[in-house]
Amino acid sequence: MMRELQYPFDANNILSQKRKIKKQLLNEKKEFLDKNIAILGGSTTNDIKLILEIFLLNYGIRPHFYESEYNQYYQDAVFPNRELEEFHPDLIYVYTTNRNITRYPIISETADDVNGLIEQEIEKFESIWRNLRETYGCPIIQNNFEMPFYRLMGNKEASDIHGKVNFLTRLNMEFYLYAQEHENFYICDINYISADFGLKEWADPFYFYMYKYALNVNAIPYLSFNVANIIKSILGKNKKGFVLDLDNTLWGGIIGDDGVDNIVLGQEEAVGQAYSEFQRYIKEHQQLGIILNIDSKNDHENAVAGLKHPDSEFTEGDFISVKANWEPKDKNFTDIANELNLLPESLVFIDDNPAERYIITKQLPEVNAPEIGIVQNYIQNIDRSGFFEVTNLSDDDLKRNEMYQKNAKRTKLQSTFTDYKEYLVSLEMKGIIRAFESVYMARIAQLTNKSNQFNLTTRRYTQAEIESISQKEDYITLYGKLFDKFGDNGVVSVIIGHKVEKECQIDLWIMSCRVLKRDMEFAMMDALVNCCKEKGLTKIRGYYYPTAKNSMVREFYQMQGFQKISEDTQGNTEWIFDIPEIYENKNNVIEMED
Structure with missing residues (x-):
């Protein structure tokens, strides 16, 4: 990961060196996920697009853009x-701002008049979203509205139905309701x-008058970074957990030297309060399924x-793995x-010591080890780094x-067995394999x-693509769930294949690392064969495309009884199963359950 593009970053440097x-x-990254991204703008978007591109490239996503005219x-x-x-x-970003509001209320209008303006504005946007969804069937990212750069009535703007602040707040609430009701x-x-950046600077009208940018140009990296975080989350590139230091990270002081009674933590002093709030912040991530681990130079007892x-x-x-040594x-x-x-790159390393962060990123260059500063700035x-940006839970x-x-x-239980099959039997595993169902679309x-x-x-x-495929008659879709004691x-596990004459050609076969070596891959193969036979198919054709991360399945098809029929110079292989x-x-x- 390029350090210059990790928060906190130098926005001016990004703009000047883009x-x-x-x-x-492009020279450093060997493997990119290519995606077509349309930006439909209500004002100038060129630099937003250019900066978004480099943040996405840093996440391993190579965007190809459609950009609307002004x-x-x-x-x-x-x-x-x-x-x-x-x-x-593959994704559409509707970049609108309060500059695109059709009309604001005027003081003489009644409550019904103002409600009518709200409905008119919402109908305009819902027509946009409805048409995009029906025409393109891809994810949509929509800006809400930032607050205006002036308040005609001062603080009353927030509570009076005629105020711009009140009007924009109501529109935002309607946007949120729509988001809650639509996948x-x-x-x-x-x-x-904009509030985080500073509304006065963000909304500086100079940039709109001169360049038709609806925000300060210096704020563009912060906007584009947030959009990139949403996109990488949609595409499954979020981090999965923390690896945390202890001394001067989760508490103040060196516990081996100071003793447990003298570490800085709790409400007795200001710095202790900061460490306590940081602990609460980290622990809150468990609600999102973020896993916590410890990597500390310490005696385990300390x-x-x-x-x-x-x-x-x-x-x-609270910690899955504790390495204190x-x-x-x-x-x-x-x-x-x-x-x-x-x-390793699925985990974020948190340590107050810059030397330790340097060693981690030197030895494991794809791992994020953010500069966290002083304890008051840890959170x-x-x-702001967006490691765990939530789009679906x-x-x-x-x-x-x-x-x-x-x-x-399970690992502890396995250590008590000398025969691996006996261990698998002892888990008392049960499985369900079925065609895609709506309740599991997000997880799939x-x-x-x-x-x-x-x-x-x-x-x-x-x-959206998964939902579309599940409705097509010429596709075979399977998901697998696994239970044990x-x-x-x-x-x-997930399989997607499509029918070509008497063949099923496998587009995707994946399995979670959580259940490796539990024979779920064999259960999925059995289900795939049975599904193909029911549909009158006589062959299954599989493909393996090597990456830096999937070498473990290089010979997977051979293990399942496929015959290799071709291999090119890049190691891409094609397999057939009669x-x-x-x-x-x-x-x-x-x-297996029916």
Whole structure:
């Protein structure tokens, strides 16, 4: 990850060096996810697009843009647009601001008149969203409204129905209700972003009068960064957990030197309050399914003692993995990732010590180790970084900490067996494999974007694309859920294939790292074969496209009984499976439910 593009960043440097940064990113990144992004703007958007591009490149997303002409957002959205249709957008960003309000109330108007203006404005935007959804079927990102740069009535603007502040606030609430009721629709909260930047500077009218930018040009990196965070979240590129230092990170002081009674934590002094609030902030992430881990140079006993401090927000049980020892932190970090079956870059390293952060990023260059500053700034610097930007929260997200805790119990149980199959049988596993169902669409889309290791083709899908595929007769879709005596693992595997004459050609086969080596892949193969036979298909054709992260499935098809029929110089392989008249199931440890 390029340090210059991580929060806190130098906005002026990004603006002045954007072409150089883009060139460097394109030279450094070997694998990109290509996406078509349409920007429909209510004012000038050129630099917003250029800065958005480099933030997305830094996330491994290579955007190709359609950009509307100046203030043509409504026309492009509502009326036939051959150019946009041929562009086939994967995502549409509607960039509007309070400069695009048709008309504000005037003092002499009645409440009914003002309500009519609200309805008129909402109907305009709903017609935009409705037409985009019906025509393109892709995710939509829509700005809400920032507050005006002047208040005619002063503070009464907020409470009086004729005030611009009141009017914009009501419109924002209508936007939020729409977002709550419609999937694949996301709000870019420029109301918050502008306040955070400073509304006086953000709304400086000079930039609108001179260049028709509806915001200060110096604020563009902050806006584009937020849009990029929404996009990378939609595409499943969020981080999954924290790896946290202890001394001077979760509490003040060195516990090995100062003792548990003398670490700085709690309400007795200002700095202690800052550490306590930071602990609460970190712990709140568990509600989102963010997993917590410790990587500390400490004796284990001291680390645990610190977590037992009377003012600690944590217990040892809040952490999936605790590495408190004198090993190099990059080794501990790698060990934690391996224990969790996650790639190291899925985790964020939080440490007050710049030397430790440097070592981590030097040894593990894809890992984020943000500069967190002094304790009073820890929350702001982490929160503004957008590591865990939420676009959808699935049931699996909410249960993730519980799932990893139970995985630790499974690992402990495994250590008591010498025969691996006996261990699998002891788990008392049960599985469900079915065609895609609406209740799991969000999780299925999420899994297609987050799975990197057990992913044979690394194709990515939005939820809208998943929903569309599930309705097509020429597609075969399967999802798999796995249960065992420790609990529900959730949706852990997905197959998408399409029918070509008498063949099923596999577009996607993925599985969550949580259930590797549990024979779920064999259960999915059995279900795929049975589904193909029911549809009168005689062959299954599979593809493997190598990446830096999926070497573990290089020979997966061979293990399933496929024959390799081709391989090119890049290592891309093609496989075929002739479905026998009598097929013997490969799974014999998971009890499958109908």
